[in-house]
Amino acid sequence: xxxVSQDPRHKITxxxxxxxxxxxxxxxxxxxYWYRQTLGQxxxxxxxxxxxxxxxxxxxxxxxxxxERPKGSFSTLEIQRTEQGDSAMYLCASSxxxxxxxxxxxxxxxxxxxx
Amino acid sequence: xxxxxxxPQSLIILEGKNCTLQCNYxxxxxxNLRWYKQDTGRGPVSLTIMTFSENTKSNGRYTATLDxxxxxxxxxxxxxxxxxxxxxxxxxxxxxxxxxxxxxxRLMVKP
Numbered sequence: 387x388x389x390v391s392q393d394p395r396h397k398i399t400x401x402x403x404x405x406x407x408x409x410x411x412x413x414x415x416x417x418x419y420w421y422r423q424t425l426g427q428x429x430x431x432x433x434x435x436x437x438x439x440x441x442x443x444x445x446x447x448x449x450x451x452x453x454e455r456p457k458g459s460f461s462t463l464e465i466q467r468t469e470q471g472d473s474a475m476y477l478c479a480s481s482x483x484x485x486x487x488x489x490x491x492x493x494x495x496x497x498x499x500x501x
Numbered sequence: 502x503x504x505x506x507x508x509p510q511s512l513i514i515l516e517g518k519n520c521t522l523q524c525n526y527x528x529x530x531x532x533n534l535r536w537y538k539q540d541t542g543r544g545p546v547s548l549t550i551m552t553f554s555e556n557t558k559s560n561g562r563y564t565a566t567l568d569x570x571x572x573x574x575x576x577x578x579x580x581x582x583x584x585x586x587x588x589x590x591x592x593x594x595x596x597x598x599x600x601x602x603x604x605x606x607r608l609m610v611k612p
Contacts (some may be wrong), residue, residue: 426607427604427605428592428603428605430602431600479544487532487533487552490547490548491547491548493544494544
């Protein structure tokens with residue numbers, strides 16, 4: 387499968403614990419995006435990377451959130467001291483920067499439940 | 502503030518019927534408009550992408566229209582099937598290729 391993959395697909399954690407999610411983009415894509423989606427809403431942008439550089443972060447990305455893409459390939463999103471409000475689907479997408487429109491391809495998401 | 506509004510929020514139709522979903526946006530500078538289909542518990546999948554110079558684009562039974570003057574788009578689904586049950590999300594990209602997502606229309610197709 388050459389699409390975007392995310393791991394784990396589901397994560398249940400207790401409030402206050404740290405969690406880390408992984409995203410593997412389509413191999414030739416240099417951009418990688420993280421989004422958060424709550425039930426019944428559209429995805430909200432969190433951050434994106436071009437190669438290993440993190441170029442933009444949303445105000446939604448509080449200091450408990452950190453994302454990395456150390457070698458410009460896979461990325462991790464860590465949430466420290468989780469809160470119940472962090473419960474959501476975390477989506478990863480990737481795109482290339484060739485052409486005028488960068489079509490984003492989404493992974494299946496990681497569903498986080500904070501109890 | 503960039504915004505994308507969709508209507509209706511939810512819709513129930515019978516299998517075989519047609520339906521039209523609406524999208525209004527205030528995104529500047531506008532570059533492109535996309536419609537995605539999202540099955541429950543899955544990531545969104547692109548249906549169509551249109552630039553400001555395109556008025557309509559089809560993908561099988563899905564036809565999207567764009568009026569860049571009024572900043573409106575629609576997605577028309579013809580001869581609906583049970584597998585069309587999903588959320589349909591209107592997404593607008595700006596010149597920097599950053600996306601603003603609508604809240605989606607949840608479509609249920611009943612037999």
